[in-house]
Amino acid sequence: MPRAPRGLTLLQAQRWAGTLTAAFGFLACAVSGEMGPAMTALFPLAVAGSAVAGRRFHGRMQWGWTVLLVGALLVLGVQVFAGQIDIILAAALFAELLCIHRLWHRRTERDELLLLLLALLLLCAGAALSAEVTFGFAFLAFAVSGTWALALTHLRFAIEEGRGPAGSAALLNSRRVATPALLGGLAALAFFGIAGAALIFLTFPRVTIGGLRRASRPAPIAGLGDRVDLSRHGTVADDPRVILRVRLDPAPRGEPRDLAMHWRARTLSQWTGHGWQSPDGGLIPVLRLPQRPPRGRGVPSVLSADIEVVGQFTDGVVFTPEGWPLGVDFRQPGTPRPAARRLYRNAAGDLFYQPVDSGDVRYSVVADTDEPDPGRVRGRGQRYPSWVEADLAVPASLDARVRALAERLGAGKDPADAAAAIERWLATALRYTRDLPGDVADPIADFLFVRRAGHCELFSSAMVLMLRSLGIPARNVTGYFGGRRTDAGYYAVRAGDAHSWVEVYFPDAGYVRFDPTPASERGSRQEGFQARMVLLWDSLQQRWRAFVVDYDLVSQAQAMRRIGQLLHETGQRLAGKDGGTGRLRRVIAAAGGVLVTASVIAWLRRLRGRARKGQERELTADQRRAAALWRVGRRLLRSAGIEIAVGTTAGELAHRVPAAAGLVRAYAAARWGGRRLPPRVVRATLRELRSGLRASAGRDI
């Protein structure tokens, strides 16, 4: 008994394709996270409900649906007018409701087409609401499922129209139509569509009017704190989330996989007893960054860092690379528009920007990376200006052992040497651990004398307090250390790279960075699967942004110019005008010649094969053998010098060449007479021909 085919009927496949298309349209909206939990949860519930009970409710309670939709429209309208939600979001929410309504009422062609159009509207709303790479995935899925849905819907209703309801039932319920081959073919078609979309996307002129652009919504955020508590419990987490994306110009030598760079965020100089907090005082606008104190001769080493801070982690802080910041620019490269953000600084010289919003922040920092080493700041004395007094404050409760240790390491030395000695001692005598000390009375004494191990904040805090106890101004600085190179060409600094170090003040030199944390322990060690995936995802997201979201007229012009340049160079090479010998041209000409010759040969063989196939299609094996015998026989005769004139019949040949009589007989009997011609007879006939020809060599016919 033949097995019934498995799989979906055409009708089922068409309905599921429509549902999937609507679902991916909705997903494109939902990934923006702006639709709210209730409306986000409603759609999958409605889809499940329509799959289970949709047919039962079809066409019923229409008035209820109408009331519901009109009510929703009114509520959304009021919310838009009240400024609670913007019109795009309201449109997306209403389209979702319409889509749900249609999912519950699908019977006619009109219903199905409306569902697909609503799904398309949801996709468009998603494009306006979200710029994440997740939209890209939803878009791809929509393209495939939409192709299925359009094609199968067309097929379904074309069959119904062409064959009538009764005649089409068998085909619509057949499982032999919507086969994996058909669905695979349609998916391939979708990828052609996607390739075409990419091409159109690339070349469609990016001339925009700029009206009705949807602004991002401000929202309160949390990020880098302005205080540190050293008495926390637990373990320092290796958070793999990317917080900074950095491109350096010039690129670091050798483009290492891991970047050894301190990314300075803010100063925490006030000791709280259990940690640090940032100094009091407001922000003042910065028109121009402070000049670097004069130093020796030499050309400054300038580094430009193009920094993008993930919105969740900005907190209004401007990150700067190692060195003395010379300038911060918030303008987008290639855009003439003035920057929307302004630069500020606090009393400690930390840089901030305002206004702060939820979006990612991008700016470029130019810094002089030539930092003075301890040797260059030696011998500058200890006459400090009054404004560094805060960095000399020593808590009264400081453990005497800390002071004693500081004196043992640095007393009587030049401040530069003392700082270097303390830094060296901490980095070598103590051990790094990510385990937090917990609730201890004096975390510094506990770190230095009890546990003799700790994390970066304890190393830097201990050094600051020890230097201060020696009368050397120092402060705790927080930020990030490191950066992992990504496939997309930028360095990713992750939340787990959070770090703390020390800045020591030297007269006429300013603050100089010291880092007592052992060099091998700075930053994170995120090599796990999750960390790699996070990095990969971030890299993907950046590519999406760079190539899709931020693709503008400038990028388009650059891309076109590059393509034009490529074509021009290719043309030059082909024409042999590139200064070379035109080798490429010769290679291409030779390859073309080979290709043309091969094509002609293939074509001729095909023609010949087709003609022979046409002739021999109906022949039996004996007749085919007879034809082959005839061809071989003619060749033998020709090689024996016996030319067979055109039109010579087999009988005439037998008459003129007696040696060929056996050949003619065997050929005619098998080819036309229906006789058998076994291979041994063929061989015997050819043997007879050869011997006959040898005997009558030299005779002409």
Add this chain to the structure above:
Amino acid sequence: MTPAWKRRLSFTRMGRWYTGLTIGIGLAATNTGNNLLFLVLGLLLASIIVSGILSEQSLRGVRVERRLPSVATAGQPALIGLQARNGKRRAPSFSLEIRERGGDVAGHGFLVLLPAAQSAEVAYRFVPQRRGLHRFEQIEVATRAPFGLFEKSRPMDAPAELVVFPREVPAPPLIGRTLARDGERPEDRIGLGLEVHSLRDHRPGEDARSIHWRSSARAGRLIAVDREQERRKRVCVVLDQRPLRGEALERAVEHAAALVSRELDGGAEVSLALAGAFLPAGSGEAQRYAALRVLALLGAGGDGLGAPEPDAEGSVLQVRG
């Protein structure tokens, strides 16, 4: 002659919405500069292009032949076959609608799939409402594949004619002059019929079956019987169409056709006499086809034509309007 490249393109309902939405999204993308909208726009435009390429691929290489029925009668359904062949070696054609265009007949067939290098036949039902010549001009192969957004069609010249016979109606009661009895009619000469013509002496060597045994017994010698030559009943259906117009003419033609059919069914030789035309007597299906064809093509008017000239040797069945 319609060139092979000629195509007609029209929007479907979905296509109109789709195109409108595409334009709307294009405007929105241009207005906002939102690249993701440009991406959606690209997808929609690419789908339109893919749709155009595939629909062309479906139509290309498809040849259609019409297969007309040998006989069609007004008021009775006839099947008209449309045989499509996909001349492409590899690519199948999808969702083909094959329909008549430009002639007197409207009909269409639908093929879900026409595999590469294969043929398939669809038929449509045609119920002619009138007798006479029905002309076919073009066959149009149309497809909405793959997405149902547009309908692309390709007209092909396929001129043909179908003569539709008059509607079948019950034959009217006999009103003509009956010149002889029904059935086989004897002639006054010796032949191979059944009726006895004369008796004579049996000639030696003659077929023994010709011996009339009763007379031979009575006469004491062999008496042979000669039988009469018989011929079929010969009927001439006469219709003078000159004064008839419209419905009256149609009724008369239908009655004439009914008479012709009835007489031919009865085994008679039937001739047809019309104003200006005469169909000599004959029998069998060939005669029926010829007579019905003449009646099917009979037009109104013809005032200048001469009166019908009935067959002098046959019974005359006069049809009146």
